[in-house]
Amino acid sequence: MSIKFKKLNNSIIKCKKCPRLIKFSKKISTIKRKQNISEVYWGKPVTGFGDIKAKLMIIGLAPAAHGGTRTGRAFTGDKSGDFLFYCLRKVGISNLPTSKHIKDGLKLNRTYITNILKCVPPNDKPLGIELNNCSNYFDTEIQSLKNLKVIITLGKVAFDNCIKFYKKNFIINKKLIFKHGVKYYLPDGKILIPSYHPSPRNVNTKVINTKKMMSLLIMAKKYSKL
Numbered sequence: 001m002s003i004k005f006k007k008l009n010n011s012i013i014k015c016k017k018c019p020r021l022i023k024f025s026k027k028i029s030t031i032k033r034k035q036n037i038s039e040v041y042w043g044k045p046v047t048g049f050g051d052i053k054a055k056l057m058i059i060g061l062a063p064a065a066h067g068g069t070r071t072g073r074a075f076t077g078d079k080s081g082d083f084l085f086y087c088l089r090k091v092g093i094s095n096l097p098t099s100k101h102i103k104d105g106l107k108l109n110r111t112y113i114t115n116i117l118k119c120v121p122p123n124d125k126p127l128g129i130e131l132n133n134c135s136n137y138f139d140t141e142i143q144s145l146k147n148l149k150v151i152i153t154l155g156k157v158a159f160d161n162c163i164k165f166y167k168k169n170f171i172i173n174k175k176l177i178f179k180h181g182v183k184y185y186l187p188d189g190k191i192l193i194p195s196y197h198p199s200p201r202n203v204n205t206k207v208i209n210t211k212k213m214m215s216l217l218i219m220a221k222k223y224s225k226l
């Protein structure tokens with residue numbers, strides 16, 4: 001890992017800019033979930049992970065209460081991660097079909113996974129000020145991935161906040177609307193592909209399924225030349 005990413009990740013882990021979210025993470029990590037009651041929860045902000053030479057970036061909303069907030073890695077130890085990594089393995093982006101814990105040997109093929117917000121918000125609903133507070137970390141991540149060609153956003157909040165980054169830094173003339181599987185050319189030459197979030201609710205209601213997700217990932221692989 002580069003010194004830049006190490007510094008960034010250290011700042012994220014120590015961050016206390018959003019008192020409501022820090023308090024909520026601590027509460028979850030103290031009360032815990034029945035099936036994880038004997039575990040020590042991570043309980044701090046969760047950084048992105050993967051290959052810093054990534055050509056593909058996958059962006060979610062925030063760490064899950066008993067997933068990333070427990071294990072310390074995004075999309076790890078929760079149902080969204082189970083779905084996502086099953087699909088990532090199927091298309092050859094991940095070496096494992098699961099993401100269980102931080103020492104499971106998971107490796108990503110030229111891919112970086114992160115969340116817009118590094119702390120879990122109550123009811124998965126962040127406040128505007130919290131998204132603003134955290135945006136500097138996301139901005140640094142995206143600007144530091146120099147080989148990036150394709151961005152997949154999981155869910156509308158990730159999509160909107162990715163667009164916010166582009167509007168801050170570039171002139172965007174066209175209206176970009178959240179729609180699963182469409183392809184947008186961004187002003188810096190990257191391609192943005194919005195996807196439904198693989199949350200248990202979206203999977204159970206069949207808003208997203210493995211076929212839809214895999215075809216989106218195959219498209220992302222093709223355009224990022226993975």
Ligand code: SF4
Nearest residue numbers: 015017018045119134
């Ligand atoms: S959400 Fe981001 S800005 Fe807020 S406390 Fe967590 S890491 Fe810091």
